[in-house]
Amino acid sequence: MLFDRLAFYTADTVADKHCRVSFTDGRGIKHSVEITADSLFEAAIRGVKALRSGDWNEPPGGAVLLEIEVSNPSLKHTVSLRHVAQWLNGPSSSPRESMKKIALRKLLAAK
Numbered sequence: 101m102l103f104d105r106l107a108f109y110t111a112d113t114v115a116d117k118h119c120r121v122s123f124t125d126g127r128g129i130k131h132s133v134e135i136t137a138d139s140l141f142e143a144a145i146r147g148v149k150a151l152r153s154g155d156w157n158e159p160p161g162g163a164v165l166l167e168i169e170v171s172n173p174s175l176k177h178t179v180s181l182r183h184v185a186q187w188l189n190g191p192s193s194s195p196r197e198s199m200k201k202i203a204l205r206k207l208l209a210a211k
Contacts, residue, residue, distance in 0.1 A: 120169040121147025125158040140177055143168050144184045145204045 121143055122132040133150040137143035144166050152159040160166065160181060168177045188205060192198035 118171045119143040122167040123160045123164045140168060141184050141187045142204060144179055145208060149207055
């Protein structure tokens with residue numbers, strides 16, 4: 101499964117890591133934000149939330165590819181917002197993951 105290959109941590113065992121989330125807009129300009137998260141998809145959601153709150157002419161939409169760099173150890177992943185949405189709205193593997201998804205959906209919905 102795509103998510104298994106992309107996930108850099110399981111939500112049950114790892115503390116927050118420092119991450120840089122980036123995307124390249126339609127004009128070829130790369131935008132980045134630094135956040136903390138404990139999973140690939142949480143990093144994507146927190147990064148998108150921060151990037152959408154900026155004054156970008158083109159905030160990241162569903163088809164955009166996000167680059168997510170994790171520091172210590174240094175890792176880099178690429179994931180589409182469509183895959184993040186599928187994970188966010190899909191079934192949860194544990195009650196903790198279910199609660200995390202609820203909180204992340206609220207984060208994205210907040211203005």
